[in-house]
Amino acid sequence: MAAATRTVRIGxxxxxxxxxxxxxxxxxxxxGVPVTIAKDAGAPVNAASILGVIALGIDHGDYVTLTxxxxxxxxxxxxxADLLSTDHDSE
Structure with a gap:
C-alpha cells in the first residue's frame, strides 16, 4: 500500500x-494508521509521539511534511493538515 504525503504550513x-x-x-x-512528521529535510518522527513532535522545534510558519x-x-x-494549519493560540 502506497504512502500519502502532504506538506503543511504551521498556523x-x-x-x-x-x-x-x-x-x-x-x-x-x-x-489508527502510521503517521510521521518531518520538519524541512529532517528525519521523520512518529507523529503520535508528543515528545517527538515537540523535539522537532516547529515554529509558526514552518513547513512540515506528513506521511x-x-x-x-x-x-x-x-x-x-487542517489541525496543523489552524492557529490554536488564538482560541
Whole structure:
C-alpha cells in the first residue's frame, strides 16, 4: 500500500508547543494508521509521539511534511493538515 504525503504550513502563532502538539499527536494516534512528521529535510518522527513532535522545534510558519500509510490515508492527511494549519493560540 502506497504512502500519502502532504506538506503543511504551521498556523499556530507560537508553533507546535505543548497544547497544539498534544492535539496533533492525539489526532495522529487516533487515526489508527502510521503517521510521521518531518520538519524541512529532517528525519521523520512518529507523529503520535508528543515528545517527538515537540523535539522537532516547529515554529509558526514552518513547513512540515506528513506521511500516512494505510487505509484512508488521504482523509487522515486532510484532518491532520487542517489541525496543523489552524492557529490554536488564538482560541
Amino acid at each position: 499556530s502563532s507560537h508553533g507546535l508547543h505543548a497544547r497544539p502538539a498534544k492535539l496533533f499527536a492525539q489526532a495522529a494516534k487516533d487515526a 500516512v500509510e494505510g487505509e484512508g490515508a488521504e482523509d487522515v492527511l486532510d484532518r491532520l
